[in-house]
Amino acid sequence: MRAHTTYYSMLAPFILLASAPLGALANDILKTNGYTSCQTDSAITVNRLDMEFDKTAKKIIFDVSGSSAKEQKVRAVLVVNAYGKEVYRKEFSPCDEETKMDELCPVPAGNFAAKGVQSIPDSYISQIPSIAFNVPDLDSQATLQLKSADGDEPLACITSQVGNGKSLALPAVTYVAAGMAGAALLVSGISALAGAGQAGAPTASPTFGEVFGWFQSMALNGMMTVKYPGVYTSWSKNFAFSTGLIGWDSMQTSIDTFRNKTGGNLTDNSVAFLKNATLVYDEDVKNLTKRALNNIFLWSRDELETKVNSTNSNEDTKVMHAVKGIQKYAEELSIPDGNTFMTVLLIFAIVIASVTVAILLFKVILETWALCGNFPKRLTGFRKRYWWVLAKTITTLILLLYGIWTLYCVYQFKNGDSWAAKVLAGVTLAIFTAILVLFTWKIWHVAHKYKKLEGDHSALYDNKDIWRKYSIFYENYKKNYWWIFVPAIVYMFARGCVIAGADGHGLAQAAGQLIVEAVLLVILLWARPYSLKSGNWINIFIQVVRVLSVVCVLVFVEELGVAQTTKTVTGLVLVVMQAVLTGLLAILIAVNAIVICCRDNPHRKKRKEAEKARDLDNLTPLDARNSLLMDPTEYKRNSTFGTRAAGYEAVPLQDQPTAYAPARPFGEGREHLLADTSSLGRAPTHNSNLSGGSASPPVDRAPRLPDVMFSNQANYDPHGHGAPRAHGQAY
Template sequence: MRAHATYSSMLAPFILLASAPLGAFAADILKTSGYSTCLDNAEVTVQNLNMEFDKNTKKIVFDVAGTSQKEQKIEATLIVNAYGREVYRNKFDPCDSSTKVDRLCPVPKGSFSANGEQSIPDVVLSKIPSIAFNVPDLDSQATMQLTAKDGGKQLACITSQVSNGKSISVPGVTYVAAGMAVAALAVSGLGALAGAGQAGTPTSSPTFFEVVGWFQSMSLNGMMSANLPGVYQSWSKNFAFSTGLISWEGAQRQIDSFRNGTGGNLTEDSVEFLKKATLVHVDQGMNLTKRSFDTMQLWARDELNTNVNGTGNGTEGDNKIMHAVKGIQGYVEEYSIPKGNTFMTILLAFAIVIASITVAILLFKVILETWALFGTFPKKLTNFRKRYWWILAKTITSLVLVLYGVWTMYCVYQFKNGDSWAAKTLAGVTLGLFTAILIFFTWKIWSIAHKFKKMEGDASALFENKEVWRKYNIFYENYKKSYWWIFVPAIIYMFTRGCVIAGADGHGMVQAGGQLIVEALLLGLLLFCRPFSLKSGNWINISIQIVRVLSVVCILVFVEELGVAQTTKTVTGLVLVIMQAVLTGLLAILIAVNAIVVCCKKNPHKQKRKDAEKARDLDNLTPLDARNSLLMDPIEYKRSSVANKFGARAGYDPIPLTEQNTSYHGARPYDGQERLLADTQGVGHTRSISAERSVSPPNSRAPRLPSVDLAGPPGYAPAPAGPLHDHNYRGQAF
């Protein structure tokens, strides 16, 4: 085992060639990360293995410790694989003068350990490509095999991953992704405000639901139990926040206490255990035996001076446990979240978000009520003041809809791997509650649609009735009126996908095959129906679904059962990262474009009111009238129209209508003393009229009034009042 020390000299070059993932070390440094046994019932077991090569100092530092059942001379073989190919192999003897390590020649009976450093010759360094120190998340493993010098029996086998400190799992990507989700939410809100709450107005894609759903897809792909390349696993970690996974040690300790008091086993499933453990991803090409995966009790001490059988001149440091992980467990424990705490973590995150939303809405309610006591707030806020409880319920329902797929997955995972009866009970209750909420709204919308369809022949009222739209639009607002029901298969899709991923955890072939079927069915539905009301919505969602299907196909390539070469897997992983990164970038650009459009476009509600006012003005024109001209003043047209109608009766001399004797709507007021009639001899007279009466025409012929005073001659009876009794003419028929 100490051969590892000697082996380190050779390991350096070849580690460099392998250059691999993980870690965050200084520049031009390669370092092993974790280790495990690849041989059952080994006579020599390793309890510590650390090697680090610094290109600048040209030295490799090693730290190795273990136990041996007997004293014996050994030979060591060092093998380095990069991208599934063997790139280096060297066999050496710790007792040889050129590679001698005193305390490993021979390996003593009992425990042993050794640390130190060795210089790497320039001839070896010249063979190390510089790319080995720069390319992030490359797949590389170093394997050390120990054999007995007498007889050639294999005594031990240790494998370790090699890191160059470069990774694409960086906080910056997470912050950008979170910013995209917030921006999509803000643009959707601005779009709703710009539409003045008008019923039937869809939200431009990509919406908040679509963006978060896409992030969740990439995160879930990283949880698959397949031999994922390190580069893709690191990429998928950038989107873990979309599934509710947040590293928070204080919260994890509280969850540990809760589990401990409700039947949980914290021995190898707690925050304290993870703090002492080094994660070994056995789904990243690590060739481990079943026994090594199940037990994994190899130890590595951080700092250890040379000693044999417990004696030496140094002190021992803290122990580290090699902890083998894969699938969902490997994904969540990268965030120091024990697998038994997974469901409780997302439940806690959900509760915090709900509490924050509730407090914000209630605080805004208090502000409005205070405002109402001391002043008058805008009418637009009246609706919120009256309906804030419904707004709160709708917001919670929206959050349930966003998280339903991953919530299902975590609940099923808790049922399968959880140990706390209380956590399992909470998982069952919450999953049942969320499902009941979605079923209730589905039934409600379906009932309303059926009612309207029975009364009016279709379900268009779901989009046209403002009250119905305000309550239920989150489920179908972006669909065409004839495809309002598409949200039902969308919910079924989320539920089924979560069940497949969690239920088949640990079985990559079943996971990938089941998820491929689910994704393909949804893609077929979108291609057949094209249900989104906007063309952009159809193309964006279809594109997202196509990439989802292709992603699952790539993950199927990673499945161990298919035996695809590691080189092909790595190239496929890089292609998958590029494909998903390009789509994510396009979504970011579209969100920015939507923001610009929302800020620049006119308010459709205001524009509709302006169009209605113009239409009322045009209603004054009639195509049957020769005076129908857009060049004629509307007021002059009304006057001529009145005169024409009034003089159209046979045998009646029309009363001259001028600005001085006309008082219908829009005309200039009269002066009280008007000239109304003149007799045939040209003798006229005037009469005083009030602002509320006008002369009515006779029933048969126009009267010839004698030139008399206003009272008229004896025996004269004026014609009865006709329909012109109100001089405030507004266009009524005579």
């Protein structure tokens, strides 16, 4: 039939996207993604609108169906927009010879459908720029309006997103981000082990908590109730894992069953519903009322059960599901809106169970090691305190996820649904808050106790037991700013409450979050609380990017009426800015790993210093090493330790260099001491000394003056008679 040969005249304009940029994964393909009604109380309803253009094959596949209350002739107006700008407009009639369509000339009363494949002339293909097939997340819309042929009365209006199948939401990006978080955790762990037993040692930034917190910030930005460009929506979804949103069909099905048994509504809030739905942004249709939206759902469900008048049946027709905010973010990950909190709860439970099993397994290995062989002393502390290690690990996870947990709990309270889910949200939030409040009170109590006793809070860092218990809250802060962890906890709580509590109101979300982020930035700039300079600058830079990100989010708020072109440019700037910071953090993690591997072992350095101090502490007042004129290196070189170890000791002999005699055993009788001292002032019997035997008792014990000779008294005779002696000759 000739009518079918002219389908391209109406359908080809859907692919004329002129200067469009944004979309990525297939080869030269443009495709519509769902549709929304842009007119209420339409005389003609469209139940399905799928079009796909393959540039290589030069063909377009179309599938259009709908229903009409009466038979009537129509005129169609097709408008294509790219990044907020109109790039194509065409008005035609399905009854014209050039655009003849039998199914729509006139539109029949009841159901109608048109489905087929048509070739597209090169003249149309040449008008499509190549960039439309290459740029990720193509931001383009095609709108089809139907008007009465004898007037301008609007009969129907349908809008559809057009994309090229390419996107920044890539599994590779998620894997790289997860690898970064794992590397940061490994580096932080190695740094902690290197400083084990040393209280007050901070961890170099970026730490695991800082990296994970940054990923959470990007994910939270994507949850705001604003219309982002597709490129940023896809980018933010890559970091959903940091908030606990992980799509897992079997787990989602189990949650649906749980909600169904506890008062949840699964009609349009379940895994089964999402599999048969196409998500569209709620604000795309400004005049869409709730009644019209319900009609769309009803038409789509009825179409699954009703045979159309034409030869085509639409058994795979999908529901158009309008979403926004947190709901949009979660359901794009195949997680039903009502399952968000339960999903995070189960993921947290799985992590806690895995950590517990790993710690207990390590405990069993250590106990077995202790029974079978020599157990290293370094691991003795873990054997005694492994329950505390487990409790500390769980507390660290609670501190890391507290802001996210607050967000999902408040969101669960706001949306209702399952009563059991609300109870679990309230109980867990209360428990987590109580744990953090308890630790805060304990740390505050200890700090003020030692403040009274010692005049400062140094015990929080210098006392090994206190450091081991509470350092996870303040280990990277200066001693004067140990309390900064309290504003940090309040910041996480406030951010979660603002985003979840104001869900659905983009302006309130953006304004509230901007205030929260700005206050934290002011605190960091004022206090610079981190012990390391690198920690201060890295965290300040991260916070600056957070503030700038929220400023960019304000551009996307519908109430401000910013042009679509500006929104698109801002979305690209936001992606580039956050990607650059993420790359810098990855580089810094690698640098920290290299520094840890190359620097001196602090334990070995500490042992050397202790040995040196212990050696100097052995000096006695009569020891020649105590001389101020003696060089320490000279002392080490002339040390008699080697000769003593060989069995000899230094014995000074008059008029001769120092000789060495066999060392006498320790504890031998005092007569040796008397024998040695009795010979003072007289020429010793060299043979007896060298042989190491006992000296004969002296015959004459009369005291004598010491043989002291001064340089200017070489010829002095102490007895006042006799010839002068030669220099150096003993009297």
